[in-house]
Amino acid sequence: xLQLNKEKFKSILSVLPDSPGVxxxxxxxNDIIYIGKAKNLKKRxxxxxxxxxxxxxxxxxxxLKIDQIEYIVVExxxxxxxxxxxxxxKYRPRYNVLLKDDKTFPWICVKKEPFPRVFYxxxxxxxxxxxxxxxxxxxxxxxxxxxxxxxxxxxNCKLNLSKDxxxxxKYKTCLExxxxxxLAPCISLQTEDNYNESIDYIKKILKGNIHEVISxxxxxxxxxxxxxxxxxALIVKERIEILEKYKSKSTIVSSSLNNVDVFNILDDNNIxxxxxxKVVEGGIVQAHxxxxxxxxxxxxxxxxxxxxxxxRERLGSTAKEIIAPIQIELGGIHITVPERGEKKSLLELSExxxxxxxxxxxxxxxxxxxxxxxxxxxEIIKKDLNLxxxxxxxxxxxxxxIQGSNAVAACVVFRGAKPFTKDYRHYNIKTVEGPDDYAxxxxxxxxxxxxxxxxxxxxxxxxxxxGGKGQLNAALKSLEKLKIKNSVTIIGIAKRLEEIxxxxxPIPLYLDKNSESLKVIQxxxxxxxRFGIKxxxxxxxxxxxxxxxxxxxxxxxKTIDLLLTKFKTIxxxxxxxxxxxxxxxxxxxxxxxxxxxxxx
Numbered sequence: 001x002l003q004l005n006k007e008k009f010k011s012i013l014s015v016l017p018d019s020p021g022v023x024x025x026x027x028x029x030n031d032i033i034y035i036g037k038a039k040n041l042k043k044r045x046x047x048x049x050x051x052x053x054x055x056x057x058x059x060x061x062x063x064l065k066i067d068q069i070e071y072i073v074v075e076x077x078x079x080x081x082x083x084x085x086x087x088x089x090k091y092r093p094r095y096n097v098l099l100k101d102d103k104t105f106p107w108i109c110v111k112k113e114p115f116p117r118v119f120y121x122x123x124x125x126x127x128x129x130x131x132x133x134x135x136x137x138x139x140x141x142x143x144x145x146x147x148x149x150x151x152x153x154x155x156n157c158k159l160n161l162s163k164d165x166x167x168x169x170k171y172k173t174c175l176e177x178x179x180x181x182x183l184a185p186c187i188s189l190q191t192e193d194n195y196n197e198s199i200d201y202i203k204k205i206l207k208g209n210i211h212e213v214i215s216x217x218x219x220x221x222x223x224x225x226x227x228x229x230x231x232x233a234l235i236v237k238e239r240i241e242i243l244e245k246y247k248s249k250s251t252i253v254s255s256s257l258n259n260v261d262v263f264n265i266l267d268d269n270n271i272x273x274x275x276x277x278k279v280v281e282g283g284i285v286q287a288h289x290x291x292x293x294x295x296x297x298x299x300x301x302x303x304x305x306x307x308x309x310x311x312r313e314r315l316g317s318t319a320k321e322i323i324a325p326i327q328i329e330l331g332g333i334h335i336t337v338p339e340r341g342e343k344k345s346l347l348e349l350s351e352x353x354x355x356x357x358x359x360x361x362x363x364x365x366x367x368x369x370x371x372x373x374x375x376x377x378x379e380i381i382k383k384d385l386n387l388x389x390x391x392x393x394x395x396x397x398x399x400x401x402i403q404g405s406n407a408v409a410a411c412v413v414f415r416g417a418k419p420f421t422k423d424y425r426h427y428n429i430k431t432v433e434g435p436d437d438y439a440x441x442x443x444x445x446x447x448x449x450x451x452x453x454x455x456x457x458x459x460x461x462x463x464x465x466x467g468g469k470g471q472l473n474a475a476l477k478s479l480e481k482l483k484i485k486n487s488v489t490i491i492g493i494a495k496r497l498e499e500i501x502x503x504x505x506p507i508p509l510y511l512d513k514n515s516e517s518l519k520v521i522q523x524x525x526x527x528x529x530r531f532g533i534k535x536x537x538x539x540x541x542x543x544x545x546x547x548x549x550x551x552x553x554x555x556x557x558k559t560i561d562l563l564l565t566k567f568k569t570i571x572x573x574x575x576x577x578x579x580x581x582x583x584x585x586x587x588x589x590x591x592x593x594x595x596x597x598x599x600x
Contacts, residue, residue, distance in 0.1 A: 009049065009066070009069055010367075011360075011363050011364050011367045012069050012360060012363075012364075013042070013045065013046050013049065014363060015356070015359050015360045015363045016041045016042040016045055016046070016071065017041055017042060017073060017356055018040050018041070018042050018043070019040070019041055019073050019074075020037075020038065020039055020040070020041070020073070020074050020075065020076055020077045020079065020080045021037075021038060021041045021071050021072055021073045021074050021080055022035060022036065022037050022038070022071065022072045022074065022080050022083045022084050022087060023035070023036050023038060023041060023044070023045050023069060023070070023071040023072075024069070024070045024071065024072075024087070025062070025065075025066045025068075025069060025093075025095075026066070026067055026068035026069070026070070027065045027066070027067050028065075028067040030067075030068070031094075032091045032093045033062065033065055033066070033093050033094050033095050034062055034093050034094075034095040034096055035084055035087045035088050035091065035093050035096055036084065037077070037080040037081050037083070037084035038080060039077045039080070041071055041073070045069065045071070048062075048063050048066075049063065058095065062095045071356075072284070072287045072353060073349070073352050073353050073356055074349065075345075075349065083284050086284060106120055106121070106122055106138050106141045107120070107121055107122065107124055107131045107132060108120060108121075108131070108132045108141060108144060108145065108206055109121045109124075109129050109130070109131050109132075110129060110130040110131075110132070110199060110202065110203060110206075111129045112127060112128040112129040112130070113160075113161075114160075114161045114162055114163070114192065115155055115161045115185045115192060115195050116129075116196075116199055117154065117155060117156060117158075118145070118148055118154055118199075118202055119145070119156070120138075120141050120142070120145060130203065132203075132206035144205070144206070147205070147239050148202050148205070149181065150235060150239055151198075151201075151217070151236075151239060152198035152199075152201065152202060153180065153181055153182050153183050154182065154195075154198065155176070155182045155185060155186070156176065156181075156182070157174065157176070157186075159171055159186060161185060161186055166185070166186065166187070166188055169187070171186040171187060172186075172187070173186070173187055173189075177189075183195075201213055201216065214240055214244065217236050217239065217240050218240065220236055221233045221236040221237055221240070224236060257279050257342065257343070257346075258279075258280065259279070259280055259318075259319045259320070259321075260279040260319055260321045260322070260323060261276065261277075261278060261279070261308075261312065261317055261319040261321070261322045261323070262276070262277040262278075262279060262322075262323045262324075262346045262347060262349075262350050263275070263276055263304065263307070263308050263311075263322060263323070263324050263325075263350070264324070264325050264347055264350035264351050264354055265300060265303060265304045265307070265325065265354075266351070266354040266355065266358060267300050267303070268358070270293065270294055271291050271292065271293055271294065272291065272292045272294065272298075272300070272303045272304075272307075273289060273290070273291050273292075273354050273357055273358055274289065274290050274291075274292065274303070274304060274307035274308075274311070274354075275287070275288070275289045275350045275351075275353050275354045275357070276288045276289070276290075276307075276311045276350075277346060277349070277350050277353075278317065278319075279346065287353065288311060289353065289354065289357045290307055290310070290311065291361075292306065292307060300326065301326055301328055304324065304325075304326065304328060305328050305329075305330070308322065308324075308328070308330065309330075319333075320332070320333060320334060321333070321334045321335075321336060322334070322335050322336070323336050323337075323338060323343050323346060323347055324336070324337060324347075325337065325347060325351075374416040374417045374418065375390075375416075377417045377516050377517075377520060378390050378391055378392060378416070378417055380515075380516050380517055381417070381462075381516075381517045381520060381521075384511060384515060384517040385462070385489070385491065385500070385509075385517065387461070387462065387489055388489075389461050390461065391460075391461040391462040391489075392415060392416060392461060393413070393414075393415055393458065393459075393460040393461050393462075394413070394414040394415075394417075394460055394461070394462045394463075394464060394520075394524060395411055395412070395413050395414075395448075395460045395462075395463050395464070396411070396412050396414075396463075396464040396465070396466065396524040396525055396527070396528040397409060397410070397411050397441060397444060397445060397448075397463075397464075397465055397466065397475070397528060398410050398466040398525070398528035398529050398531075398532045399429075399437050399440045399441060399444070399466075399532065400529075400532040400533055400535070407428075407429035407432060407435075407440055408426060408427060408428055408429060408532060408535050409426075409427040409429060409440060409441075409443075409444040409532060410424070410425070410426055410427070410528050410529075410531040410532030410535060411424065411425045411427070411444070411448055411528070412424050412524060412527045412528045412531055413460075414520070414523075414524050417520050419524075419527060424531055425448070426531075426532075426535045427444045427447065427448075429443060429444070430443065431443050437467065437470070437471060438470050438471060438473075438474040439474065441465065441467070441471045441474040441475050442474040442475065442477050442478050443478075445463075445465075445474075445475040445478040445479070446478035446481060446482065449478070449479070449482050449484060450482060453482060453484070459484060459487055459488050460488060461488065461489065462488070462489050462490075462491070463475070463488055463489070463490040463491070464490075464491055464492075464493060464521060464524055464525060464528075465490065465491070465492040465493070466492075466493065466495075466525050466528055466529065467492050467493075467494065468492055468494040468499070468501060469492065469501055471492055472490065472491070472492035472501050472503065473503075475490060475492075476490065476503050485503075490503060493521055493522075493525055494508070497510070498510075498511070498513075498518065498522070500521070549563065549564075549570070552592060552593060552596045553592065554588075554589060554592045555589060555592060555593060559585050559589055562584055562585055563581075563584065563585065563593075566584050567584075573593070573597070574597045578590055578591065578594055581593060581594065
């Protein structure tokens with residue numbers, strides 16, 4: 001079942017970009033069941049379908065339920081991390097651990113109160129306070145707060161500094177005032193206007209508008225220098241350097257964008273693609289792409305306007321600002337066509353998603369075209385072999401032995417006229433003694449289809465036996481025992497003249513040597529022969545090595561395994577010293593072994 005999922009998503013896995021992004025898994029009812037982030041989308045999403053074993057049953061159940069995959073490309077892994085969080089909180093997928101709003105990323109809060117406090121929090125409350133973030137690094141939050149405290153002495157107490165309380169002298173100065181961390185607004189040593197001026201500059205820093213702040217700090221540093229306050233000037237200089245290095249801009253999180261729709265268009269010859277990104281409180285919470293098939297020679301502006309109206313109505317968007325690549329008219333909505341800055345970055349991000357979407361569509365088209373090509377070949381095979389159904393599922397058997405030793409058989413499977421290697425099977429012949437090709441064919445055909453019947457799996461439409469009439473009749477006996485002779489078509493192909501034999505028909509069929517039907521039958525026959533020979537060769541090599549060691553009295557299977565693991569070959573064992581062999585199997589057995597090989 002997991003392998004079938006892999007085949008189903010083969011096309012989208014092949015076009016996933018090696019870029020950071022967020023992927024979404026949908027089930028058959030079109031519900032998002034999992035959202036994940038990735039540094040490399042192709043590697044991460046493909047990994048779900050490459051595993052033979054899963055760490056837990058929930059992961060296995062998730063993969064089995066995936067019916068559709070969508071993804072959003074972003075700039076950096078950090079952007080992917082933040083976008084994943086936004087989408088998980090919005091859609092609450094079944095297989096995700098929900099990151100609640102109060103336990104997610106760190107924020108810096110400027111509290112709505114007289115003489116506002118500025119502090120770090122993970123608890124965002126809708127109380128009118130200003131929240132800046134979220135930040136992906138607690139370390140960066142601490143640097144910012146440290147910078148703010150160095151530049152602007154602020155209170156950190158929770159006292160209610162109302163005008164009445166200050167006027168009534170309800171409070172006294174604390175240690176923070178005496179060590180210089182606070183200017184004591186609680187006893188009117190700092191005015192509210194002076195305090196709020198500092199808060200204004202702090203907000204500018206937190207919003208990323210640091211140019212004005214740096215300009216102010218440069219003036220302040222010069223002022224300290226002219227006043228010979230060199231230590232203070234050095235402190236300000238260090239903070240300026242931190243501010244200049246600090247980069248808080250992110251494609252995903254923006255302190256200045258709220259409830260904005262982003263649209264971009266990619267115009268092909270007959271189809272136009274329009275991508276939509278929904279930005280709420282600085283984060284992308286929704287992404288959607290539609291395609292418009294052109295009827296006439298519509299302009300790009302007309303197509304974009306049509307898509308904007310349709311998408312906004314379908315998704316219920318009420319945003320008052322739209323970021324777009326071209327200027328359009330839409331009543332009551334402000335249209336922005338950015339040339340630089342974070343809005344331009346969002347527009348470019350939308351464009352990249354459009355290009356990946358188009359690439360994915362092209363890959364699907366190519367796969368569909370390839371599938372139709374395979375169907376055409378199957379139609380030819382059906383006609384040439386006089387079949388009643390399309391042979392989408394073909395199986396072929398081949399036996400391999402050398403004078404009856406190590407007798408094995410191989411079964412290979414073709415689907416859509418192409419190898420389906422995951423269904424290939426090897427068989428050790430169990431009930432036949434000596435080189436009896438007919439009996440071996442009868443055994444392996446019986447075992448193969450008895451198991452398929454017991455497991456309630458579908459039978460092939462065509463069975464190919466590598467051999468002539470004798471092998472074909474042997475296989476027919478097994479089909480008769482299983483009562484499926486009339487359910488499948490079985491043929492034999494003789495190597496010398498490439499004759500096609502049918503059951504109960506003494507006259508073979510000769511296909512044109514250049515026909516596509518014969519080429520497919522030869523391909524599956526040769527594949528079965530290759531697969532069987534490889535298994536037979538591996539089996540013989542193992543037995544030839546062990547047979548000689550098995551003849552040594554006192555040397556058992558476990559000892560043989562130890563020897564072969566260490567020395568690999570009998571030649572290496574023969575050339576080893578007694579001490580070297582003794583280390584692995586002990587002195588007594590080593591003497592027996594080396595005496596046998598006459599090397600003492």
